[in-house]
């Protein structure tokens with residue numbers, strides 16, 4: 001496969017910024033890189049390139065999959081903890097961006113404020129990849145779409161139900177699902193609905209691409225005849241102090257045996273991880289035959305290699 005150079009230099013901050021055709025191409029490249037890796041063939045398309053990875057929040061999957069992904073593409077991953085960077089002592093992001101861009105070929109950032117990532121991208125003239133903000137988690141959803149397509153053979157027309165907090169995962173799933181022509185239903189309690197601007201963008205995406213987006217309150221209605229059931233933690237990183245209150249607010253917003261009975265017989269279960277068994281998902285469902293959760297986690301590696309290869313090669 002000869003990789004397109006059309007994406008070189010672009011940022012990967014929101015799935016809303018990419019067309020359905022472009023996202024399909026990312027998924028095709030992800031499948032190709034996965035097959036090459038499984039066959040033991042090397043794909044050193046990023047030889048001599050360095051990716052800086054700024055982490056202002058914890059990570060297992062994102063850090064390790066980006067590091068290993070860069071290594072497998074022949075490049076070098078540089079882990080930059082905000083505890084050690086001057087940004088943690090107040091150096092402005094505008095300055096950090098311009099300095100790091102002189103050394104690096106690409107940057108990945110995981111942080112709290114989405115605006116900080118936008119500012120980093122504005123000031124750095126190298127590709128900037130969003131490794132999670134409070135608002136969005138697009139790399140995760142690219143891997144999720146790859147996983148759904150592997151299991152179902154298609155994305156268009158499938159119903160995906162997300163049960164829980166209207167958080168970064170809900171937002172990126174709405175964007176990605178709607179772009180790919182899926183029917184995305186978010187079921188969240190009052191006070192925890194997705195951001196209105198994100199819903200508006202996703203509705204535009206759905207309209208242009210034959211998808212549908214709904215935001216409702218009833219988790220049982222949401223899972224009815226769904227092809228994909230998705231959930232995420234009730235308290236995200238940075239919301240630890242609200243955890244007890246959230247346990248009360250989210251009672252009933254759980255993927256469990258009852259959800260599986262209402263969904264399609266061949267529905268798959270996804271979770272971005274880390275999971276809190278007994279809260280948003282039961283142990284039985286996570287470990288059951290319909291769980292695609294660990295294939296989904298593996299696809300972080302393959303989907304992100306596609307992003308790195310297309311933006312940086």
Ligand code: CP
Pocket residue numbers: 058059060061062063132140272273274
């Ligand atoms: N799903 C995900 O992004 O996991 P980490 O927080 O471990 O990176």
Ligand code: NVA
Pocket residue numbers: 132167168169232233235236237272273274
């Ligand atoms: N919503 C979760 C996702 C973790 C991958 C969080 O932001 O903590």
